[in-house]
Amino acid sequence: MVKQTGLRETAKKNQIGDDPSKGVFPSQKKSPKLCGTNYPISIAFIVVNEFCERFSYYGMKAVLTLYFLNFLHWDENLSTTMYHAFSGLCYFTPVIGALIADTWLGKFKTIIYLSIVYVIGHVIKSVGAIPTVGNQVVHVVLSMIGLALIALGTGGIKPCVAAFGGDQFEEEHTKERSKFFSVFYLAINAGSLISTFVTPVLRGDVKCFGGDCYALAFGVPAALMVIALVVFIAGSGMYQKTPPRGNILLEVCQCIGxxxxxxxxxxxxxIPKREHWLDWASEKYPKQLITEIKMVTRVLFLFIPLPMFWALFDQQGSRWTLQATRMNADFGGLVLKPDQMQFLNPLLILIFIPIFDLGLYPLIDMCKFNFTPIRKMAVGMILAGLAFAAAAIVEIKANETTMPNPLPKESFIQVLNLANEKVQVEIQGHKLFQEPIETFQDPSEYSKLILNGTQQNLLFKMESNGLNSTSPHAVQEKSVYSLIVFQSEGNMLSYLIEDMKTKPVKGQSAVRFINTLDHDVNISIGTGLPVNVKKNYSVSNYTTLERGKYNDIQCKTETGEFPLDLGLLDFGAAYTVVITNTSTNTVQAQKMEDILANHVHLAWQLPQYLLISAGEVMFSITGLAFSYSQAPASMKSVLQAGWLLTVAFGNVIVLIVAQAAPLEQWAEFVLFAALLFGVCIIFSIMGYFYTSVDPEDIREKEEMPSNGNVIGLVPQKTKM
Structure with a gap:
């Protein structure tokens, strides 16, 4: 043990010596310290920079899926695909940032230049969200350019900022450096927590250009990124800046190649066989480098199953947000936006970390259970799988109020009876309505029509109190209709109108009006233009509104202005409001529900967020610490890149599934849960055969002279 300690001290001295090839320059001026501490003042600028940058990134990303869905008018699968393509790109680009920093510019200049790229991307993204700027093609082009630049910026600086903060500490201040990384992680989660709550408010509660203000929701993160850049530059004179020291990742790839x-x-x-396939590089590369790469490849091999966890985890911002749009978000007067639920993850992370570190893990240790890092990560996978099982159950319940989905050669129809008597309706070749339709009540349930082609002309027969009428109507496949039946001058009349096929977006309500009066009406509802409805049973288009009570809607007619009480227009519901005369020559509104309101409360998403966040603490934090512990100092950046790439490939899995396997959403959740459980079994088997090593002991063994004392230095291997 004495000899080992001596070697370690020698190694430390070598690491902080005068060798510029190792990137160590003792002659550099030391950063000024906070009073009475070993903490450099410069780290305050770095922490504030990270807070603003994470606010910028997560704030923009929180509203991204709904931006694709509602502003660019993409469908849910394409919106999910683009969301995860962007997320994956953000975790591929760190390799580029590390390459630039280590071989060319150094960390400081890389952060500066790529932050400028980051700001430009945000600005372009914000401009692309202004409705008056160009047409749909221009919006898409600007959005894609902006997102590409943001991905390069955020990914490029990701491997640099934390490492640059660590560079500010002197070698002997390892305790202070460790606390800095804790504060750094706190800044990341604080920025994420605040931004995921604030930016949906900016999107939904602030109106601009006649709708949701996506330009502002993207513009505020852009401003925060400008602040991040300014704060970082402000500390320039205090930083310790190490020049580029050569890219170890590139050297590793060259050695393996x-x-x-x-x-x-x-x-x-x-030629005699060699013990390990990497030994074939011994003709060109030093033995120590080869040994260290062997250690890294063992861990990278263990990383192979990990992308599946991230495939589930990153769907909080895509599929889970879309699920929230189909739920009831009223928390006793506080109404959450669908994209605001994402704030639960960083909040729960901040709560769970001390609970796990100070409570759960010590309790498990007291029970004499060897809760190794591999086992913690496996439990994290199981928790994430359970989260998606819970999400599947919620999805099934939430879909109970959605519209039926007509297939080719199918259509759905309901009857709105506005006559004074019950009406019996028959459709040529179809006996859909066995009982007479009552007057002025919620429409009959939708019934399925089977057509003989993409379009078919059908004869509709109505009978009421001795009156008979027949009307031909053209019916298109994959459509949803209402048959309006009414009496006029002793005749039974009808016409067919198209209904909404899907729930209103963003958990909003939709309402249309049928005017039974003999003169036009103008209805002022919401903040938009008045809805004009022509006379004699004409029907308006649907108007989309925020969920709320509409008790005093103004209705103007040629005889005066009258209030209408529509009551509560609830989450995800579509209504038909019939305007009629009363006996006192005023008008009244009779409301019918075409699409049922969301009846599953948003609070039912809480279990899945609890499970996925607990899984993240066990999987992500443990996995990162474990991988660092298994790599020599010179190879930690390689494992950092490998870890980030697992996140990137996880997002690739999601976009492949979203495009290649179109399933019902609940079935897709079950598929992801099953895949993760299967991968967890594979990972557990791989972990069972993995043995942990101390990289420092391996290095000392390589450096020891070949004598009888070497045997005593073989590292003790521990089953993981």
Whole structure:
């Protein structure tokens, strides 16, 4: 043990010596410290920078799915695909940032230049969200350019900022450096928590250009990124800036490439086999480098199943947000936006970390259970799978109020009886309505029509109190209709109108009006223009409104102005309001519900957020710490890149499933849960055969002279 300690001290001295090739320059001026501490003042600028940058990133990302869905008018699958394509790109670009920083510009300049790219991307994204700027094609082009620049900016600085903060501490101040990383992680979650709550408010509660203000929701994160850049530059004179020291990731790739090429080149020659395939690089690369790469590849091999966890985790901002639009978000007067539920994840992370570290893990240790990092990560996977099982149950219940989905050669129809008597309706070749339709009540349930082609002309027969009438109507496949039946001058009349096929977006309400009066009416509702409805049973288009009570709607007619009481227009519901005369020569509104309101409360998403957040604490934080513990100091950046790539590939899995396997949403949730459970089993088996090592012991063994004392330095391996 004495000899080991001596070697470690020698290694430390070598690490902080005068060798510029190692990136160490003791002659650099030291950063000024906070009074009476070993904390450099410069870290305050870095922490504030990280808070603003994470606010910027997560704030923009919180409203991104609804922006695709409601502003660019993409469908749910395409919106999900683009969301995860962007998320994946954000975790591929750190490799580019690390390459630029280590081989060319250094961390400081890389952060500056890529932050400028980041700001430009935000500005372009905000401009693309202004409805008056160009047409739909221009909006899409600007959005894609903006997102590409944001991905390069946020991903490029990701591997640099935390490492740059660590560079501000002197080698002997490891305790202070450790606390800095805790504060750094706190800044990340604080920025995420605040932004995911605030930016949906900016989107939905602030109106601009006649609708949701996506330009502002993207513009505020852009302003925060400008502040992040200004704050970081303000601390320039206090930073310790190490110049580029060469890219170890590139060197690792070159070494692996040489080993593979050398092995293939000598495959046919009678050369003795080597213990490990990386030993074929020994002709060109030093033994220490090869040994360290062997350690890294063992961990990277263990990373192979990990993308499946991230495939589930990152759907909080896509599929789970879309699920929230089909739920009731009224918390006793406080109405949450669908995209605001994402704030639960960073909030729960901040709560769970101390609970797990100070309560759960010590309790498990007291029970004498060896809760290794591999086991913690496996439990994290199980929790994430259970979260998606819970999400599938919620999805099934939420879909009970959705419209039927007509298939090719199918259509759905309901009857709105505005006559004074019950009406019996028959459709040519279809006996859909066995009982007479009551007057002035909620419409009959939708019934399915089977057509003989994409369009069919059908004869509708109505009978009421001795009156008979027949009317031909053209019916299109994959459509939803209402048959309006009414009496006029002793005749039974009807006409067919198209209904909404899906629930109103963003959990809003939709309402249309039928005017039974013999003169036009103008109805002032919401903040938009008045709705003009022509006379004699004409029907207006649907108007989309925020959920709320509409008790004093103004209705103007040629005889005067009258108030209408529509009552509560609830989440996700579509209504037909019939305007009629009363005996006192005023008008009244009779409301009928075409699409049922969302009846599953948003609070039912809480269990899935609790499970996925607990899974993240066990999986993500543990996995990152474990991978760092298994790599030598020179290879930690390589494992950092490998870890970030698992997140990128997880998002790739989602966009592949979203496009290649169109399933019912609940079935897709079940599929992801099943896949993760299967991957968890594979990962657990791989972890069972994995043995942990101390990288420092391995390094010392390589550096020891070949004598009898070497045997005593073989690292103790521990089953994970």
């Amino acid at each position: 040489f080993a593979i090429g050398n092995r293939l080149k000598n495959r046919s020659k009678k």
